Structure formats: C-alpha cells, structure tokens
Amino acid sequence: SAKKIAVIIGSLRKDSLNRKFAHAVMELAPASLALDIVEIGELPIYNEDLDAKDATPPQAWTQFRDRLKEYEGVLFFTPEYNRSTTAALKNALDVGSRPYGSSVWSGKPAGIVSVSPGATGGFGANHHLRQSLVFLDMPTLLQPEAYIGGAAKLLGDDGKLNNDSTKEFLKKFIDTYAAWVETNGKKK
Numbered sequence: 001s002a003k004k005i006a007v008i009i010g011s012l013r014k015d016s017l018n019r020k021f022a023h024a025v026m027e028l029a030p031a032s033l034a035l036d037i038v039e040i041g042e043l044p045i046y047n048e049d050l051d052a053k054d055a056t057p058p059q060a061w062t063q064f065r066d067r068l069k070e071y072e073g074v075l076f077f078t079p080e081y082n083r084s085t086t087a088a089l090k091n092a093l094d095v096g097s098r099p100y101g102s103s104v105w106s107g108k109p110a111g112i113v114s115v116s117p118g119a120t121g122g123f124g125a126n127h128h129l130r131q132s133l134v135f136l137d138m139p140t141l142l143q144p145e146a147y148i149g150g151a152a153k154l155l156g157d158d159g160k161l162n163n164d165s166t167k168e169f170l171k172k173f174i175d176t177y178a179a180w181v182e183t184n185g186k187k188k
C-alpha cells in the first residue's frame with residue numbers, strides 16, 4: 001500500500017511560493033506515496049511548562065502530535081528567513097519532538113525542498129533544517145538536493161510550473177524520495 005507522507009510547509013502566507021511548489025510536487029508524486037499537507041500555523045509557540053506533569057498541553061499540540069503519528073515520512077518545504085528556516089517550521093519541529101521520549105519524528109524518512117525568489121534557493125534554510133533533522137533521527141534524502149531559486153519566475157499566473165526542466169527535476173526528486181522512503185522507512 002502507499003506510504004503515508006506528511007507534507008509540511010514552512011510559510012504561513014496564503015500566496016506562498018513554497019505552498020505552490022508543494023502542490024506541484026504532490027501532483028508529480030508516484031502512486032507509492034500518499035501525500036497530505038499537515039498545517040502548522042495554529043500551533044502555539046513551544047513552552048516546556050505546558051508539557052509539565054501537572055499541565056494540560058494546548059489542544060493544537062496534541063492534535064498535531066496525534067496526526068503526525070499516522071505518517072511514515074515527512075516532506076518539508078521551507079522558505080528562507082534570514083538564512084535559516086522559519087520560526088513556524090522550527091516551532092512545529094519542537095512541538096512534535098516532545099514530551100521527551102515520544103517524538104513524532106523519530107526514524108521517519110524526510111525530504112527537504114527549499115524555495116526562494118532569491119538566487120541562492122534557500123540553501124541556508126535547507127541546511128539549518130537538515131541540522132535539526134539529524135538530531136531528530138530522521139534519515140534525510142541527500143541527493144538530489146532541491147534548492148529552488150528564482151522561484152517566482154518558475155510559476156505561471158495559474159500558480160503552476162511553467163517549464164519542463166523544473167518539472168523534470170522535481171519529478172526526479174520525488175521519485176528518488178519515494179525510493180528513499182522504501183529503503184529507509186521504519187521496520188514494522
């Protein structure tokens with residue numbers, strides 16, 4: 001059966017380039033992957049006090065943690081904010097990583113696409129995110145790396161990819177990620 005993959009988008013704005021690329025990649029994905037966007041915009045900023053023994057964690061955290069447990073892999077789309085990933089995405093990683101010992105991320109094969117209108121394709125964001133995923137024990141696809149620069153010019157007015165070379169690249173990326181999930185997924 002298809003592997004359930006959570007798609008997490010690091011931008012909260014409605015016209016996000018990252019969201020548009022996420023949709024484009026989801027359309028190109030092979031049938032071996034079942035991809036769903038899991039939203040992160042409503043998660044309160046992480047505060048350890050709310051996970052303390054006598055506390056009740058925010059419902060949005062609990063729902064997010066329960067939902068992520070259903071997935072076998074995670075595909076991240078990240079903007080670059082000040083040469084790093086976004087606070088929203090880092091917050092989602094932090095929320096999902098706790099309480100200590102029950103991280104929802106452990107062992108789940110990950111892929112990263114960084115998308116920026118700038119020339120460097122979100123390289124800094126991509127690699128800062130990668131650093132956290134090492135600690136979270138997520139085997140993360142190495143090649144092909146996906147740094148999408150000049151991203152606004154790669155989309156038509158309809159928000160869809162407007163050129164074959166980007167389409168071919170993203171197809172290769174998502175097919176390679178699908179194979180990565182097969183070989184690096186958790187043994188059940």
Ligand code: FNR
Nearest residue numbers: 011013016017018019079080081082083116117118
């Ligand atoms: C940016 N942007 C940006 N771009 C980049 O390539 N490198 C960077 O370091 C930054 N820094 C940065 C900081 C902040 C606070 C904002 C709001 C923006 C521009 C960014 O790439 C652009 O807004 C993208 O369109 C954001 O991605 P979404 O929302 O389109 O997915």
